Amino acid sequence: MKLKGKYIKYLIPAIVLIILAIFFTREESETGKPRDYAEIKKSKILRVVTEYNSLSYYVDGDTISGFQYELINAFAKDKGLRLDITPEMSFDKRLKGLSNGKFDIIAYNIPVTTELKDSILLTTPIVLNKQVLVQRKAGKSNPAFIKSQLDLAHKILHVEKGSPSILRIKNLSNEIGEAIYIKEVEKYGSEQLMALVAHGNISYAVCDQSIALASIDSFPQLDIHTDISFTQFYSWGVSKHSPVLLDTLNSWLKEFTKSEEYKRIYKKYYKG
Template identity: 65%
Template sequence: MNLFKTKYLKYLILGLISALVVTLWPRKKEVPGHPRDYAEIIASGELRVATEYNSISFYVDGDTITGFHYELIEAFAHSKELKAQVTPVMSFDQRLEGLSNGTYDVIAYGLLATSELKDSLLLTEPIFLNKQVLVQRKAPDGNDSLLIKSQLDLAGKTLHVVKGSPSILRIRNLGNEIGDTIYVNEIDKYGSEQLISLVAHGDIDYAVCDESIARAAADSLPQLDINTAISFTQFYSWGVSKQSPVLLDSLNSWLNHFRESKEYKEIYRKYYRD
């Protein structure tokens, strides 16, 4: 088996594992409810959290759970003497729905502060910087003339994104900026890492995802190019329900202090490169 197939197989297996983990991850039976605020959460002793399963946010390795957002939300919960019940949810829309019906108290995943999101939930203070990038394959013969190097070259192209991703609004605005149509195909079943593996194998040509996730994949899939930015570098936050303002204040107060700590810097360096 050549190196390309070996590395693609690695990401295909990761995709299958993530689908299996998300499917089999223990969930409480969902019943019609309401978003909880801080007092109700403290009284229950449990903080219910939704995130995405990937090697940056939340990842299961044997009997160990790791991930930037997982470690941060665990630190917050520990500081409040709460037990964090973290659930991997691949669908962006399902995370939002779970927040609105009280299934989850927090979306601990990088959310971009778009006007659309601000209308539907409350966003915490910024947690980290990131941007959206185009994931594509390099020309196999080394002829990079086939690569999209400019946003102007996106005219008429179809970009694959996770369904409901905030990047969709950015892509539409980008289409207006270049004066041409950029088509968007929303994928419901897969997360960003799975879309990247589909690009690597040639099943799709272009995907858009967070640069941090794309960088992690490109380290072991050198046939990928991630050098074309789709957005500017922006701040990303967590989200809570609009009915949970005290929870938002508690998270913000904690984040403002924790981001200055040595513990935060150590966690950040594990998953992100400046």
């Protein structure tokens, strides 16, 4: 159906205005600055970013669930704050959102590494975790099955955009003395990468063991038994401009992780 000329006359300026509004909104968010706890408390809103998956944060009907969600929601309630949570699949975008003030906290399992400590503040450790290789099980459908880290030479590993696992893969490449190629994927998180491997779209991916264990029942054709990293501490992240927020989180986590409520939440989402 064709639009009449008079409608086009009004439609084009409207589209231009929408585009300009989006542009200036993005500019404003990019030029913002991180907030510390006093500003957050004054606004009564806590802005949090995490990943959408069956372990961290997900919506089931009219119920929001997930380990990260329940934990950060408990913090927000204790502090009298309204939780404004955003799912973001790209780790790189989570970091950028933290640096420009779009988010106050990255409530997601972040490995405690020297490199990340240089760019953000990390809370007291919350869980132990590690990175694992996701591949199809050995058999005729997968003659290139990886049995050890040495077999990773010249293979392409898919990871989330900006993932902390990138540095570990580069170090692993140096350790085995062979190139390991990295393909960063911006739109997909760990579960989506697992699905791509399961359906043969890609051969290998790297993701958190905790997410892999939580999702493996949906992908019986996958193998997740080859470690990419050692077991290490994982924390939440805040901006380097938010030291009081960090202290507040650490004090709360120190007490809350000793509680029966924390034990209930942990057992609900973590196997073993």
